[in-house]
Amino acid sequence: MKLILLGAPGAGKGTQAEIISEKYDIPTISTGNIIRAALKNGTEMGLKAKAYIDSGRLVPDDVVIGIIKERLSDTDCQNGFILDGFPRTIPQAEALDNMGVNVDAALSIEVDDREIVKRMSGRRVCEKCGASYHTEFKKPANDGVCDACGGKLVIRKDDEPDTVHDRLDIYHKQTEPLKSYYKTQDKLIIVEGQDKVSDTTELVLKALSEI
Numbered sequence: 001m002k003l004i005l006l007g008a009p010g011a012g013k014g015t016q017a018e019i020i021s022e023k024y025d026i027p028t029i030s031t032g033n034i035i036r037a038a039l040k041n042g043t044e045m046g047l048k049a050k051a052y053i054d055s056g057r058l059v060p061d062d063v064v065i066g067i068i069k070e071r072l073s074d075t076d077c078q079n080g081f082i083l084d085g086f087p088r089t090i091p092q093a094e095a096l097d098n099m100g101v102n103v104d105a106a107l108s109i110e111v112d113d114r115e116i117v118k119r120m121s122g123r124r125v126c127e128k129c130g131a132s133y134h135t136e137f138k139k140p141a142n143d144g145v146c147d148a149c150g151g152k153l154v155i156r157k158d159d160e161p162d163t164v165h166d167r168l169d170i171y172h173k174q175t176e177p178l179k180s181y182y183k184t185q186d187k188l189i190i191v192e193g194q195d196k197v198s199d200t201t202e203l204v205l206k207a208l209s210e211i
């Protein structure tokens with residue numbers, strides 16, 4: 001399966017991608033995670049992207065299109081993949097089409113802006129491995145410590161409330177139009193994000209089983 005996950009920042013794309021990836025045995029490609037790793041490793045691309053990512057603005061299209069082109073050529077993508085956070089603009093979606101990538105579906109997880117702000121304020125991420133937690137909905141076994149690697153849990157810089165509002169604005173202006181783009185291609189699936197992760201997962205897996 002070749003799947004795009006759409007949705008506002010914090011709608012739960014990363015959370016669901018992890019579950020779908022395991023169930024269908026296909027890799028998740030998260031442009032956000034790739035850029036954050038580049039930033040951490042101090043690569044040229046990471047340094048270029050830093051100002052954008054910290055302030056919640058979109059990294060220029062040519063940079064992320066380059067990342068995706070390279071990643072999709074890896075052998076583990078041959079049987080399918082999940083794109084989490086790409087495309088985010090119409091030019092990015094057109095670039096994907098021009099690469100000859102024919103996705104099966106673009107699944108949009110819909111969550112109200114107010115709920116998003118609440119969720120983001122509770123998100124904590126591991127500064128070592130990037131695993132994601134929540135102070136209320138997905139607590140680690142030990143406060144402030146990553147279950148997976150023992151790393152320290154921190155607040156993502158772009159999860160500060162003002163930046164979250166800016167990211168939501170950008171989402172509505174630049175990314176939400178992708179719903180019409182994929183509706184025209186008859187590939188759009190809408191899932192209403194639920195309060196419980198497992199309830200959203202149930203709806204997502206049901207929708208995917210019907211493709």
Ligand code: AP5
Nearest residue numbers: 009010011012013014015031032053059085123134195197
């Ligand atoms: P990226 O990392 O992709 O951020 P995002 O889309 O803003 O997504 P998030 O990771 O914030 O949220 P999510 O939807 O994955 O939610 P999650 O599952 O974590 O991108 C970061 C930045 O990189 C961008 O701002 C941009 O600068 C750059 N970038 C990336 N891709 C780009 C592109 N294509 N073009 C240009 N620039 C790009 O859930 C959020 C929290 O809520 C978690 O704590 C989780 O535990 C909790 N939660 C999840 N589901 C539920 C639920 N059902 N109920 C309660 N809590 C829940």
